[in-house]
Amino acid sequence: MSTIAEYVANYSANLHYRDLPADTVHLLKRMVIDSIGCAVGGYTAEPSKIARDLAGDVTSRRPVTIIGSGQTSSPDLATFANGVMIRYLDFNDGYTTLESGHPSDSIAATLAGAELAGAGGRRLITATAVAYEAFCRFGDAFSLKYIGFDHVTNGAIASSIGAARAMGLSVAQTAQTMNLGITPNLALGQTRVGVLSHWKGCAYANASRNAVFAAMLAERGLTGPAPVFEGEHGFFAAVTKEPYRLEPFGGDQGQPFKVHECSIKQFALGLYSQTVVEAALAARNQVPDFRVDDVADIHIRTLQKAIDIMAGDDEKWRPQTRETADHSMPYATAVALTYNGLNQSHFADEHINDPGLASLISRTRIEASEEANRRVPEAMLCNLDLQMRDGQTYHAEVAHFRGHHRNPMTDAEVEAKFRGLCADLLTPDQTEELLGRLWRLEDEQDISALLRLTRI
16 A cells, blocks of 8 residues: 555455454453443543533434433534543553553444444444554554654544444545544643643543544545645654654454553553552552551652653642542552552542642652663563561562453453442443343444443
8 A cells, every 4th residue: 555544444444353363352342341341430420421411412313322321412422422431530451562542442433433334243343453453553653742742643543443444434435534533633742741631531532533523524425635644744744753664454464463462450540550559569468567657668660651651740749630640650559558459439539638648659759660661562560669667678579460461351350340340330230231242242233222231
């Protein structure tokens, strides 16, 4: 293919369910299960309520179902509402390389595209595979963070081709979806620095909303600017300032599918703090009769990129919002040591404003480790020393957190996480029926009926 958009469009439109290995299908179903569980768990968050309220103002001749409420709306606003719920708890999957993020955010777009097309589970699985390939391969090619753009810029690419594949668009229509989905949707990195706002959990949902809109325009014959990457004022000229090489996608030239390198989170917080919390808990559990007031010093050594994102500005050391707290490595460490665990409730204002946690944060040091930097992206190495006031020091090292693709959760653990997220909102029978049908997603013929099972 002569351009990146042409290559990706040709790949996407010609990938079929039969092309996916059985183990890849299984992993994709795990990601769909995890994402829908996260959406149910995020249902009561304020941004989720706002997104659903906005979507509720709109009716459509081609409606798409909103997770949790069971209401329908226009495809783009339903995608936004579903995307906000999937992402808001910061509990959905992660992928890290030159650029990091959460490829499962694009499932909001593939769900909408499949429902729009009246397609079943096999189309949804295939479209999700395409979106994962795009998010991860573009993330492998270039780091956006250090030039001021958010990873959601790659999310717009992934969701555009995911929506197009779910809708069954042609090669030419998929290429136009990319042109229309990328050009107006370059996301600023300000989303994830300083005091983090509600938008931190909504930015990718907006990219998916715009992607579905782009696919609907392309379906009707609207054309977009091309070549979107290589053009005189295209992506390379305006964003990266240099061209980059995109590796072949999964199944092409023997390449494995990227979902095999994606991880499921054990804790509802930023990906780079997963190993840190595990290390903090491991060190704590070595201390006889642990008391938080006896902690003299916490010394964390991890990769520089993790520090840049999770401890690189003053606000991460004095979080004021839930969004900042779940992206704060020192806060997550203090919570884990204080409560011998961490869950969604620990991001409530009562904890964020707890002087005891602030005191523990003040006894925390974080610095980069050459070994951790060297092992990226194979590992997210954390070494943690917990020094007590009696002079004893307890050490823990974690390279691959539970749920990391090199230390994966079992299916039973994925199910337990799903049940925990649904426990307060769905009945046990509802949860089990939904879980069973998601495990048999390839046999599902009606995506809207499946999503109605989430009705709270």
